[in-house]
Amino acid sequence: MSTNFVELPSARHFALKHCTLPKISVNGADDFAAREGLIKADLIIADGKVDQILPYGSADATLPAADLRDGMVWPCFAELHTHIDKGHIWERRRNPDGTFMGALENVKLDREANWSADDVAARMEFSLKTAYAHGTALLRTHLDSLPPQHRISFEVFSAMREKWKGRIDLQAVALFSTEMIFEPFFDDLVQVIRDHGGLLGGVTMMLPDLDAQLDKMFRTASDNGFDIDLHVDETEEREVLTLKKIAEAKIRNGYEGKVTVGHCCSLARQDEETAKRTIDVVAKAGLSVVSLPMCNMYLQDRHTGRTPRWRGVTLFKELTAAGVQTCVSSDNTRDPFYAYGDLDGVEVVREAVRILQLDHPLDEAARIMTRTPAEIMGVADRGVIAEGGPADLVLFSARRWSEFLSRPQADRIVMRNGMGIDRSLPDYRELDPLMDK
Incomplete structure (x- = not known):
């Protein structure tokens, strides 16, 4: 069973709905109202890129989607x-x-x-x-x-x-x-x-x-x-x-x-x-x-x-x-x-x-x-989220700064080219042969 806080669609064209984004790390977000530097938006992902940055809740309902329920999305x-x-x-x-x-x-x-x-x-x-x-x-x-x-x-x-x-x-x-x-x-x-x-x-x-x-x-x-x-x-x-x-x-x-x-x-x-x-x-x-x-x-x-x-x-x-x-x-x-x-x-x-x-x-x-x-x-x-840019993103369940800064965000999802990666960390035991010197 996945431990991710949300399941990503397997399609190459899908929506990330109800996202919270740091405005400073988003290109083309001038028209989005911010609170504590955070804006609300939907992201459309297509063929490994950020295809569109849309007003909150406006993504095409027919697209496969993951609802982040206001979770943060950062660039890598x-x-x-x-x-x-x-x-x-x-x-x-x-x-x-x-x-x-x-x-x-x-x-x-x-x-x-x-x-x-x-x-x-x-x-x-x-x-x-x-x-x-x-x-x-x-x-x-x-x-x-x-x-x-x-x-x-x-x-x-x-x-x-x-x-x-x-x-x-x-x-x-x-x-x-x-x-x-x-x-x-x-x-x-x-x-x-x-x-x-x-x-x-x-x-x-x-x-x-x-x-x-x-x-x-x-x-x-x-x-x-x-x-x-x-x-x-x-x-x-x-x-x-x-x-x-x-x-x-x-x-x-x-x-x-x-x-x-x-x-x-x-x-x-x-x-x-x-x-x-x-x-x-x-x-x-x-x-x-x-x-x-x-x-x-x-x-x-x-x-x-x-x-x-x-x-x-x-x-x-x-x-x-x-x-x-x-x-x-x-x-x-x-x-x-x-x-x-x-x-x-x-x-x-x-x-x-x-x-x-x-x-x-x-x-x-x-x-x-x-x-x-x-x-x-x-x-x-x-270092930014931009339309036409790579969908290299980090998704968090944290919705606001207090939530983000209070926990290590161990359940984050890392997306590269529009797809989630295996987030398994290497085991320190891999280094044991080097430590015997």
Whole structure:
């Protein structure tokens, strides 16, 4: 017997009646009246696409139909910032004190000892099965790219991208310390990124030659047509102002590609005047900011025997108000940087609303895992529900925000190309052979 809250018709042409949709994630919904950012509509699905978005209750009564009884319908999730190359290593390489430095050290030890192509592929596959079952259709991962790992992991990633084509669209970012940008290794890394259609990334730090590092990064990206995605200011140290330096470098170099910055934690530790100056230049430069609320609450302000004094996240509301594109994502899953997580877009939205206080009102909350990250990734049509667009949808029994945010939505239905998928999650026992190393 099915455990779904509603049965989908087996026909290729059918109606989803009495739906509740987040207006911010629907194209062509200007004429629909919204309450808390939610609108009522009927959806007509035909040949794997959203054929029509109709007024509530107006679908042709002769069509096969599923009555959602006001249940929510979202576009599939877009994960802008993940690390599926290091995911699920917790059982063999834990972080004993839960600190950032402990995470760095233990990931390094595990990478050097275990990250063969087979090991990385098995853990990536497990992560993608999980994300797909939860309703993700678009995912960007950072790949640890210290030599020789850059050549191993990008090869595995390209194979995964081809294998998962049509289920999850994948993007990859090279992750390395930008201190290494003047070393001979960097030329080889650029070649690998070019060969595999990746993005240029990196971990930036406040060092004396940071401006020179950034200038070379932006020149390299311009010369090769790369977009940039950086780890920035993942620290509680208020004097760290790398974010402002990056924005200034983008302007200084006349760089025209997309620049995404993740974390930006120290911004929330700075005085109002300093933070405002940084936010102004970030907006002027057109940077996009992704907050990783679950991972940053786990790592930031962690001191033995002391309760944390702050939430670890960036100034999300202030950045958004300044016109900066902002979104959230999962970040790490079950590794030394974050011991938990399941690449579940619902969990990320629920926790982001709590941690960042994105409620009161909730009108645009849905965009943070749908429309905005998809736009940042350059695949704007994947983060919305639109007539003529793919019927890649997530259906919920929850009718209102309070219902949606109060339960994990375990009975959700994920539709791809107009059909429900098998939502069975992979068993952690599949990873047991890797944990015996």
